Amino acid sequence: MVQQVEASRAALSRDRVLQAAVALADTAGIDSVSMRKLSQELGVVPMALYKHVANKEELLDGMVDVVVGEIDPPRRHADWKSPADWKSAVRQRILAARRTLLRHPWASRVIESRRSPTPVVLEYMDSMIAMFRDGGFSIDLTHHVMHALGSRMLGFTQELFDDSQRLAPNAQAAGLVEMAGRYPHLVELAMAAAHEADSVVGSGCDDQFEFEFALDLQLDGFERLRQQGWSSKAPTPS
Amino acid sequence: MVQQVEASRAALSRDRVLQAAVALADTAGIDSVSMRKLSQELGVVPMALYKHVANKEELLDGMVDVVVGEIDPPRRHADWKSPADWKSAVRQRILAARRTLLRHPWASRVIESRRSPTPVVLEYMDSMIAMFRDGGFSIDLTHHVMHALGSRMLGFTQELFDDSQRLAPNAQAAGLVEMAGRYPHLVELAMAAAHEADSVVGSGCDDQFEFEFALDLQLDGFERLRQQGWSSKAPTPS
DNA sequence: TGAGGTAGGTATACGCCGTACACTTGTCAA
DNA sequence: TTGACAAGTGTACGGCGTATACCTACCTCA
Numbered sequence A, B: 001m002v003q004q005v006e007a008s009r010a011a012l013s014r015d016r017v018l019q020a021a022v023a024l025a026d027t028a029g030i031d032s033v034s035m036r037k038l039s040q041e042l043g044v045v046p047m048a049l050y051k052h053v054a055n056k057e058e059l060l061d062g063m064v065d066v067v068v069g070e071i072d073p074p075r076r077h078a079d080w081k082s083p084a085d086w087k088s089a090v091r092q093r094i095l096a097a098r099r100t101l102l103r104h105p106w107a108s109r110v111i112e113s114r115r116s117p118t119p120v121v122l123e124y125m126d127s128m129i130a131m132f133r134d135g136g137f138s139i140d141l142t143h144h145v146m147h148a149l150g151s152r153m154l155g156f157t158q159e160l161f162d163d164s165q166r167l168a169p170n171a172q173a174a175g176l177v178e179m180a181g182r183y184p185h186l187v188e189l190a191m192a193a194a195h196e197a198d199s200v201v202g203s204g205c206d207d208q209f210e211f212e213f214a215l216d217l218q219l220d221g222f223e224r225l226r227q228q229g230w231s232s233k234a235p236t237p238s
Numbered sequence C: 001t002g003a004g005g006t007a008g009g010t011a012t013a014c015g016c017c018g019t020a021c022a023c024t025t026g027t028c029a030a
Numbered sequence D: 001t002t003g004a005c006a007a008g009t010g011t012a013c014g015g016c017g018t019a020t021a022c023c024t025a026c027c028t029c030a
Helices: A014-028 A035-041 A046-051 A056-068 A083-103 A107-113 A119-134 A139-154 A163-170 A175-182 A184-196 A207-227 B014-028 B035-041 B046-051 B056-069 B083-103 B107-113 B119-134 B139-154 B163-170 B175-182 B184-196 B207-227
Strands: none
Touching (some): A056 A083, A083 A207, A119 B175, A119 B184, A139 A207, A139 B207, B014 B035, B056 B083, B083 B207, B175 B184
16 A cells, blocks of 8 residues: 555566666675665565575576666668678677676676576677678688687676786885886886876776777787688688 | 694695695585685684685685696797797797696686786786787787787686587577577577587587687787887777 | 793684575455 | 465575684793
8 A cells, every 4th residue: 555655665576676786786886786785775675586586696697688788789780881891880889888888897797707698698699690790701700709709799808907007006115126026027017008198097007998909909800811711720820 | 742643634834725725626616615615624623724814815816826826837038039939939828828727617717806916927927928028019019918818818718608518408499499589690600610519529619729719819910010010009900 | 941922723603695485465366 | 255376574594704712732032
């Protein structure tokens, strides 16, 4: 009776649960997404969530679907001027994916952690494959190219590397000389990066530039293979 | 007194803890590496571990160090015949890293999850940078190239993609026609991959081939930039 | 010799987590 | 009216990481 009117606890649904989970992850970080905290956010008892998702794994799958579903759709093949347009079509889509993933910084980690792809991710991959095929790539080449893209396909790569961002502050005071002794090349590189990045904010690397650099290098490599009518195992044209 | 003799509970030490953790992860999976199970494995009470590692994060860091420390060292620069040898030196080292990481399948996930690199990883990166510099790469180009390699530097990439391995078994019976309707390009590709892989075991993809394909494509791209004396932001030679 | 510090192992307890299971309650079809 | 069903509740269990206090064997040095 009262409940029907009270907006803040409108009836739960799978979608409302997933939306709330994404919102919670966005604002409080992925570590805050526990069944208990999420249920609290929804004004409900923890076990109530299990009427809408089977378990936490499925919740995370659903969150991935929400995020990947936000990525702009690809340019329609019919709008292409030539097969060579594959490159800009793929490039645009991947950068769109990156824009979306950057809005949900937790998402890349969660995507990596899934053990089988969700339907929405499968559809994304399918449309990506379609672009290569429409661009004249053989099935085999498309296959290898998809593997080579890996997670870059969704707009992210694990960095494993945060050079100046972590090194420079870390290395203030006497720590730097010890660092320079132990990792001379790394420090040289970090210093150069920090210097070069004066124009950019905060002395870190320009992540967007690095991403596009790597992406374009790969796409150029793909195009070269396509043009030479890549047939079978001979990945090194040399 | 008795304890001194009894081999199975020789005195604990940081190294023994880390070795046991790696062994446990290797045999029982990373999920089995909890402070409690690990302590049990060592015949000791859980809190005893905290005398040798500050907390679980540090334990995981230590495990990464053990694994990365197992990677074969690089070919010495002095042994190179020409600067162009950078490519085979880098290639060999990365494939050595891959061999090591494959022996510890949990390691790539753990490495990704660390938030700042451990000293051993820093040293690995330093030696990798050294190879590019010795090969005649400018600092800037080395920087971008390191970013582009990302986790491939350590011999792995997140796959996000398991095509035939997961699709084919999944798609037996009527599921396949539904699949083919929903993801036509993906199914086409998976079928082709499964067919092509008759020679390989288990109808999955040849992960090693895919890895080397992507790696060589990147290295060739790097070499091309190096040869044209890459100076500043112009990543697309077109 | 013996007093005190210290390193290494122990015991107990707290708060978090995911979720199994049994229950109530509101809704709607037959 | 009844009875099935969907949705929310309450309680409880076993697992986790780890704070805190304690014990005890050993080493050092006066």
